[in-house]
Amino acid sequence: MPKTEFSPSIESRPTYPGLTSQGSAPAIMVADAAGAEALVDLVATDASVMDHAHVVLIAKAPELAAKLTALTPKALHEAPDLDAATPLVTQILDTAKMGTQLYLAGSEGVIGHVSALAFARGLPMEAIQSEHRGSIARRMQCVHCKGITEDVTTDPFVCAHCDLTLFMRDHFSRRLGVFQAVCVDAETPGVVPATEEIRP
Numbered sequence: 001m002p003k004t005e006f007s008p009s010i011e012s013r014p015t016y017p018g019l020t021s022q023g024s025a026p027a028i029m030v031a032d033a034a035g036a037e038a039l040v041d042l043v044a045t046d047a048s049v050m051d052h053a054h055v056v057l058i059a060k061a062p063e064l065a066a067k068l069t070a071l072t073p074k075a076l077h078e079a080p081d082l083d084a085a086t087p088l089v090t091q092i093l094d095t096a097k098m099g100t101q102l103y104l105a106g107s108e109g110v111i112g113h114v115s116a117l118a119f120a121r122g123l124p125m126e127a128i129q130s131e132h133r134g135s136i137a138r139r140m141q142c143v144h145c146k147g148i149t150e151d152v153t154t155d156p157f158v159c160a161h162c163d164l165t166l167f168m169r170d171h172f173s174r175r176l177g178v179f180q181a182v183c184v185d186a187e188t189p190g191v192v193p194a195t196e197e198i199r200p
Helices: 036-045 062-069 082-094 108-120
Strands: 027-032 053-058 075-079 101-106 128-132 138-142 148-152 165-173 178-183
Touching (some): 027 082, 053 062, 108 128
Parallel strands (some): 027 101, 138 178
16 A cells, blocks of 8 residues: 655644655564555565564454564564553653654654654654654544544534534644644634545
C-alpha cells in the first residue's frame, strides 16, 4: 500500500516522510496493522535495522505477528489497541538508551500519540521517523473541555466528552499528539454546516 499523500496545509500539520533505516542502532518500532507493512518494506531495504529493535504491534492479528517475527527483531510485543499498548511503549521508552531511533507507522492517531510519549521523555525530534499507512482518522482534542475523541473521520463532529459540535482544525499539538477542534456554532448556536468525510 502506498504512503498517503496529504494536501498542503498549515505549518503545524505533521508530515510523514517515510521510514529510512538507521542501520543497527537501537530501535523502537511501533506499528498498527496497516503500518506493519511499512516495517516489512523497511527491512527489505536493510535487514540490520532489526538487530536491536523492539517492535510493538498494535493489532489483534496473529498472521501479522508471525510476519514480523520472521523479520527477527530483538523483541516483538503485541497489544490489541492503543490504550493497551501505551504502558508497554512507555516502559520501553523509559529504558531506551542514547541513540535509540523511533520508527512509527500506521494511522495519524498512533503516530501522534506515540510521538507525544517520546517527546515527553526527551527523545529528540530527529530520532523519530514516521510513515502514514491506512486510516486517515484523527485524534482530536476539544479546546473547550480538553477531552480527546479518537478515530474522527467527519467534519464537523461531536465531542465524545462535552457533546459540543466541533470544527476540525489542521493545527496539531506535538506535546499532546492531537489535532485541535473548536465549537462550530459558538457565535451562531444551532447553525451547523453539513457533515463531510475528512480528506487527507
